[in-house]
Amino acid sequence: MQQKRKKENKKAVKTALTHVFLIFLGLIMIYPLLWMFFSSFKPNNEIFGSLGLLPKQVIWDSYYRGWNSGQFTYGLYFKNSFILVTPVVLFTLISSALVAYGFARFNFPFRKTLFSIMISTLMLPNAVIIIPRYILFNHFNWLNSYKPFTIPSIFACHPFFIFMMVQFFRGLPRELDESATIDGCNTFSILVRIHTPLLKPALFSAAIFQFIWTWNDFFNSLIYINSVRKYTISLALRMTLDTAAAANWNEILAMSTLAIIPSVLIFFFAQNYFVEGIATTGIKG
Amino acid sequence: MKGHRMGERKRRQYIGLLYISPWLLGFLIFQLYPFVSSFVYSFTNYNMTSNIKFVGLKNYIEIFTKDSQFYNSLKVTIFYVLMAVPMKLVFAFFIAMILNIRIKYVNYYRTIYYLPSILGGSVAVSVLWRFLFADNGLINEILSSFGVHKIGWLSSPKIALFTISLLTVWQFGSSMVIFLAGLKQIPKELYEAATVDGISKPGMFFRITLPLLTPIILFNLVMQMIIAFQEFTASFVITSGGPMKSTYLYAMKLYDEGFLFMKMGYASALSWILFIVIMIFTALIFKSSEYWTYYEDGGK
Numbered sequence: 001m002q003q004k005r006k007k008e009n010k011k012a013v014k015t016a017l018t019h020v021f022l023i024f025l026g027l028i029m030i031y032p033l034l035w036m037f038f039s040s041f042k043p044n045n046e047i048f049g050s051l052g053l054l055p056k057q058v059i060w061d062s063y064y065r066g067w068n069s070g071q072f073t074y075g076l077y078f079k080n081s082f083i084l085v086t087p088v089v090l091f092t093l094i095s096s097a098l099v100a101y102g103f104a105r106f107n108f109p110f111r112k113t114l115f116s117i118m119i120s121t122l123m124l125p126n127a128v129i130i131i132p133r134y135i136l137f138n139h140f141n142w143l144n145s146y147k148p149f150t151i152p153s154i155f156a157c158h159p160f161f162i163f164m165m166v167q168f169f170r171g172l173p174r175e176l177d178e179s180a181t182i183d184g185c186n187t188f189s190i191l192v193r194i195h196t197p198l199l200k201p202a203l204f205s206a207a208i209f210q211f212i213w214t215w216n217d218f219f220n221s222l223i224y225i226n227s228v229r230k231y232t233i234s235l236a237l238r239m240t241l242d243t244a245a246a247a248n249w250n251e252i253l254a255m256s257t258l259a260i261i262p263s264v265l266i267f268f269f270a271q272n273y274f275v276e277g278i279a280t281t282g283i284k285g
Numbered sequence: 286m287k288g289h290r291m292g293e294r295k296r297r298q299y300i301g302l303l304y305i306s307p308w309l310l311g312f313l314i315f316q317l318y319p320f321v322s323s324f325v326y327s328f329t330n331y332n333m334t335s336n337i338k339f340v341g342l343k344n345y346i347e348i349f350t351k352d353s354q355f356y357n358s359l360k361v362t363i364f365y366v367l368m369a370v371p372m373k374l375v376f377a378f379f380i381a382m383i384l385n386i387r388i389k390y391v392n393y394y395r396t397i398y399y400l401p402s403i404l405g406g407s408v409a410v411s412v413l414w415r416f417l418f419a420d421n422g423l424i425n426e427i428l429s430s431f432g433v434h435k436i437g438w439l440s441s442p443k444i445a446l447f448t449i450s451l452l453t454v455w456q457f458g459s460s461m462v463i464f465l466a467g468l469k470q471i472p473k474e475l476y477e478a479a480t481v482d483g484i485s486k487p488g489m490f491f492r493i494t495l496p497l498l499t500p501i502i503l504f505n506l507v508m509q510m511i512i513a514f515q516e517f518t519a520s521f522v523i524t525s526g527g528p529m530k531s532t533y534l535y536a537m538k539l540y541d542e543g544f545l546f547m548k549m550g551y552a553s554a555l556s557w558i559l560f561i562v563i564m565i566f567t568a569l570i571f572k573s574s575e576y577w578t579y580y581e582d583g584g585k
Contacts, residue, residue: 018388025380026397029455033400035423036413048421051430099308106301118308121316123507123567127515127536128560129319131543131553132326136319138333155311162308187300216407218518219536223544234408238522241412253416256409267403271396 033260040254047249059250063258066251069240071228074255077236084146084232085214088153092210093203095156096165101191103162104169105177121159134223148224149214161206168202169195205273212263233259327554333547344554355555357530358538359562361446365534366513366566369450374505377457381464382494395465399458410452411522415439418448439524442531449519449532460505467501468494496579503574507567514563535559 039047040062042055050056067074102108103115137148156162172195180190196203218234225235237259240252302309327344331337348355380398384391404410417423418438425435438448471494479489517536520526526533539559543552 015388018383018386019390022383022388022394026394029401030397032413032417032455033404035417036409039416047416048419049426051423051426095307095311099305102301102304106297106304108298108301108305111301114305114309117312121312123511124316124320125511125515125560125563127539128323128556129316130539131549131556132319132322133315134544135322135326135331135333135549136314152311152315154307155315156308157311157315159308187297187304212403216405218406218408218522219540223540237408237412241408241415241522249416252412256412259409260404260407263403263407264400267400268396271399 036253037257040250040257042250044249047253062250062254065248066240066254069248069251069255070236070243072231074233074236074258076229077231077233078258080230081215081233084149085211087146087150088214089207089210091150091153092156092158092161093206095154096158096161096206097191097196097199097203099156100162100165100169101195104166105174105187118159118162122163130223137224143224144226144230146225146230149220158210161210164206165199165202168199172198201273204270208266208270208273211266215263323553323556326550327557329550329553331549333549340550344551345558347551348554348558354530354533354538358533358535359558361531361533362514362516362535363562365446365450365516365532366510368447369453369516370506370509370513372450372454373457374460374502374509376454377460377505378464378498378502380457381461381468384461384465385468395458395462398461402456402458405456406518408518408522411518414448414452414519415523440528442529445524445528445532449516449523452519452523453513453516460509463501463505464498467498471497499574499578500580503570503578507570510566510570511563514559514566 034053038053038055041058041060042050043057043059046056103111103118133148134143137143140147142148142151176194177190180194185193216234217232218238221232221235222238225231228239231239237252237255240255326337328339328341329337330340330343384394401410419425420435420437420440422438424438429435437444439445475493475497476489479493484492515536516534517540520532520534520537521540524532526537535555539552539555542548542555
C-alpha cells in the first residue's frame with residue numbers, strides 16, 4: 001500500500017518536472033517575439049543594454065514614424081504584399097486541386113512516371129533553376145512585376161500542394177465517383193460538387209501554408225522586384241533596416257512586429273490545419 | 286459494346302491528361318527548361334547584355350582555381366548544414382518524445398513550439414535575431430547578469446555561423462509535428478508485448494521507437510538538408526555574410542555573382558556545382574540509410 005503510494009508520488013513529481021521543463025522551453029521559444037513586441041514601445045536607448053521586457057518609458061509614436069519613414073508608407077507595402085499573395089494562393093489552390101485530381105483518379109500513359117517526376121521536383125533545389133528562370137522572365141518582360149509569382153502558380157509549380165491534395169483524394173472512397181457517374185455527373189462536376197466540399201480541410205491547409213510562405217518570401221522578391229513602389233513587406237523591412245541604420249531601432253522593431261501579425265493571426269485561428277497539413281504529407285513547414 | 290467501352294477508357298485517359306496538363310506545362314517551362322538551360326549557360330559568358338558566347342570549361346576552371354570565395358562559401362555552407370540540421374532534428378525528436386507521453390496540455394505546448402516555424406525565413410525574424418544577438422543585445426545582457434562575459438554572437442567570425450544556425454533550430458516545430466505524427470502511429474501492442482517480455486524503457490526506445498521512426502528520420506534529414514544548403518535570408522539580412530565572410534553562405538555567393546555582378550554564365554556553373562554537392566550528400570544519406578533504416582516489410 002505504502003509502496004504504491006510512493007510510486008504514485010514519484011510519478012507526480014516526474015510529471016510536474018516535465019511540465020516545468022516544457023513551460024520553460026515554451027518561454028524561451030516565445031520570448032524573442034514578446035521582446036520584439038514590447039521593445040517596439042521602448043525609446044532607442046533602452047532597446048540595447050537592458051534586460052526588462054516592459055518599457056520603462058513608453059514610446060507611442062514608433063509605429064507612426066516607422067509607418068511613414070520612407071519614400072512611401074508601409075500602407076503601400078502591405079497592399080503590395082496582399083496584391084501579390086492573394087492571386088498566388090487562389091491560383092495555387094485551383095491548379096493543385098485539378099492536377100491532384102488527375103493524378104489520383106485517372107489512368108493515363110506514363111502516369112506513374114509523371115507522378116514520380118512530380119515528387120522528385122520536391123527535392124529539386126531552387127538554386128539550380130533560379131538563373132535561367134530570371135533570364136526567361138526577363139525575355140517575357142515580367143521583371144519588376146508580380147508575374148514571376150502568379151503565373152507559375154497557375155501552372156501548379158508548387159508540387160508540395162499537389163502531393164498534399166493527392167494524399168487527401170486517396171482518402172476519399174471511389175464509390176463516391178462511381179455513383180455520381182451513374183447519376184450522370186461528368187468528371188469536372190464530380191470534382192466541383194462532390195469532392196471540393198470534402199476537400200475543404202486540405203484546401204484550407206494549402207491556402208494558409210501558401211499564404212505564409214509567399215508572405216515571408218524574401219529571395220524571390222529581392223531578385224524580381226526592383227522599384228520601391230512595388231516593394232513587398234519583406235523588401236521594405238530590409239530597406240528600412242539599411243537606411244535607418246542611424247538608430248531608429250524602435251521603428252524597425254515596430255514594423256517587424258506588424259509584418260508578422262498576419263501570419264501569427266492566421267496561425268492562431270487555424271492551427272489545427274497546420275498540424276493536419278504537415279502530418280498528412282510528412283513534409284517540412 | 287466492347288468497342289464503346291474501349292473508347293470510353295481512351296476518353297478517360299485523355300481527360301486525366303487534361304487535368305494534369307497545367308502541371309505538365311509548368312514543369313516543362315518553369316522547371317525542366319531552366320534546369321537544362323542552366324547547365325548550358327554554365328559553359329557561356331552570358332551577362333544579360335552581351336551576346337552569348339560559349340567558353341567551354343572556363344567558368345568551372347576559374348571557380349576551382351581562382352575563386353577563393355568559392356571554397357570559403359562552400360566550406361561555410363557545409364559547416365552550417367552539418368551544424369544546423371542535426372541540432373534541429375535531434376531537438377525536434379527529443380521534444381516530440383516528451384510530448385508523446387500522455388501529458389496534459391500537449392496541444393498548447395505544441396502550438397507554442399510550432400509558432401516560430403511559420404515565421405521562419407521572414408525578414409522580420411532575421412531583424413529580430415540581429416537585435417537579440419548584438420554585442421549589447423538581450424542575450425548578452427542575460428548572460429552578463431549571470432556573470433558570464435559578453436560573447437560576440439554575430440561579431441566573432443568563430444561564432445557567427447553558430448548564431449545563424451540557432452535561428453534554424455528555433456524553427457524545430459515543423460519537424461517536431463512530423464515526428465509526433467509518426468510516434469502516434471506506432472502500435473501500442475508492441476510496447477505492451479515488450480513490457481510482458483520484461484524489456485526496459487531504454488530498451489523499448491532503441492528496439493521499437495527508434496527503428497520504427499527511421500523512415501521518417503531519413504525523409505526529414507534529406508528534406509531539411511536540401512533546404513539548409515540553400516539558406517539565404519539569414520546570412521543576407523543578419524550578417525551580410527560577415528564578419529570576415531564567416532557566414533558567407535553559398536546562396537549568397539550565387540546571388541552576388543548572378544544578380545549583383547550579372548555574371549549569369551558563371552553563376553550557372555556555381556549553381557550546378559551546388560546541385561552536384563547536394564546530390565552527393567543525398568546519395569550518401571540514402572546509401573548509409575540501408576544500414577540504419579528499418580522497413581516493416583523488410584524490403585530495402
